[in-house]
Amino acid sequence: MGDQLDPQDVAQRIEAVLDDMDDGADGADGADAGGARQAGEELVRLLMRFYGAGLEQIVTIARAGGGDAMVHRLASDPLVGGLLALHELHPVDVRTRVEHAMATAKRKLGSHASDAELLGLDPDGTVRVQLSAGGCGAQTVRQVVEESVAAVAPDTAGVAFIEAERGPTLLQIGLRSAR
Structure with a gap:
């Protein structure tokens, strides 16, 4: 400036x-x-x-x-x-503000806090977050993270969510009952 x-x-x-x-x-x-x-x-x-x-x-x-x-x-x-x-005048760097936003989001998410993990901040300003779970709670996790980041780091280019790779499906194996 x-x-x-x-x-x-x-x-x-x-x-x-x-x-x-x-x-x-x-x-x-x-x-x-x-x-x-x-x-x-x-x-x-x-x-x-x-x-x-x-x-x-x-x-x-x-x-x-x-x-x-x-x-x-x-x-x-x-x-x-x-x-x-x-206007690039904030006294706290963007990375620190994004980390603060993620901590705020995790407090709001409570038991779902472990479902979102900050992966990093791309050079273009995109915040990358890994989601560990899908399903009905995933949309809430996305919304809370996006709102938290936008509140303290509006100078980012948004949040990109990466789905965690799912492990193999485990099958329950039980004993047969004797007839």
Whole structure:
């Protein structure tokens, strides 16, 4: 983020993009829908960059005034922590946040906690989780893990579940009763 943004310049650029979107919307046949989409994407990029720069300043000011403890307190709020993560400003690395999410999920899952095991975090940001059991409880395990990860690590690319290989089916062998 490092470079300073001029808020006035950003406001003028946003206004220009909005004007471009209005001009594209005036076409009755919708032929310029691609241009409106590009303008919309540019608007999102501008706003993300602007908000990111603002958040970076907030983190800098908080560190100067209250140290890292203040930044960690801010990041512990789900909304603020999510924003900091999306702008790569979160004070806790993504791996640690994902591990925390898995611990939270396991507490929520209780007796099904052993059904999900963190395998790792791919370079693209995908969280890999191994499921040890299928069946009716598997969907609940998936949902709890996905929600827990999304809550503390929205900057990940999602959760990929890998089914554990099943061992051989064991058959019960009993004694025949004598006739």
